[in-house]
Amino acid sequence: xxxxxxxxxxxxxxxxxxIVGRALQELGFQPVEASNGRDALEHLQKExxxxxxxxxxxxxxxxxxxxxxxxxxxxAWADVRLIMITSENELERVQTALEAGADEYIMKPFxxxxxxxxxxxxxxxIPSPTPVI
Numbered sequence: 001x002x003x004x005x006x007x008x009x010x011x012x013x014x015x016x017x018x019i020v021g022r023a024l025q026e027l028g029f030q031p032v033e034a035s036n037g038r039d040a041l042e043h044l045q046k047e048x049x050x051x052x053x054x055x056x057x058x059x060x061x062x063x064x065x066x067x068x069x070x071x072x073x074x075x076a077w078a079d080v081r082l083i084m085i086t087s088e089n090e091l092e093r094v095q096t097a098l099e100a101g102a103d104e105y106i107m108k109p110f111x112x113x114x115x116x117x118x119x120x121x122x123x124x125x126i127p128s129p130t131p132v133i
Contacts, residue, residue, distance in 0.1 A: 003125045004051035005030045010040040010067065011056040011085075016108075020054050020085060023112035027119070028127030037062030041070060049080055052124055054115075055102075057086035057093070065100055072101030081122050085110060 007029045009020045014035075021031035032050065034040035036059040044050075053071070055064040062070075064084060071077045084097045085106040094105045104118045119126060 003127050004049075005127045006048060006050040007031045008034060008040055008043055008050040008053045010034045010037065010053060010059070010064065012036055012059040013056070016056065016085075020115070023115050024054075026112060027116055036060055037064060037067030037070070040067055044071070044077060044080075049077065052081045052083060052119065052122075054083050054085045054106075057084060057088045057097070065097060068097065068100045068102050081119075081124055083115075083118055083122075085115075 005028060007024050009017050009024070009031050011017045011020070012035050017033045021033060024031045032043060032047070034043055038061045040053065040055065055067055057064040064086065068082050071080060071082060082102045083104045083106060084102045085108065087108045089107045097105055103122055106114055106118055116126065
């Protein structure tokens with residue numbers, strides 16, 4: 001069985017997309033970036049589905065919560081794992097995101113180990129790590 005290495009990192013901050021993408025690359029994934037929820041949905045419609053979407057809450061055009069709801073409303077995307085990775089750290093926000101369909105929640109600041117722990121928790125197969133140059 002081949003592991004789906006494709007991931008989608010959705011955040012309006014280029015720096016955060018780079019940090020999350022690098023952590024995913026170090027775990028063996030192939031991250032693709034989107035700067036907001038609308039861009040992410042376009043990727044999902046045009047490209048092969050990622051195994052995981054890492055999505056920020058606060059973004060222009062379409063925030064992460066609305067994106068999570070939209071993804072979960074489409075049966076074709078039911079198998080994609082959604083992880084909110086955001087500075088929203090109130091318990092109510094975590095609960096809202098999980099109720100909307102997020103599978104897990106990571107609060108900023110975060111580490112690569114935190115990302116790996118959440119992926120393990122969700123049963124997402126980790127590809128062989130590849131060195132980042």
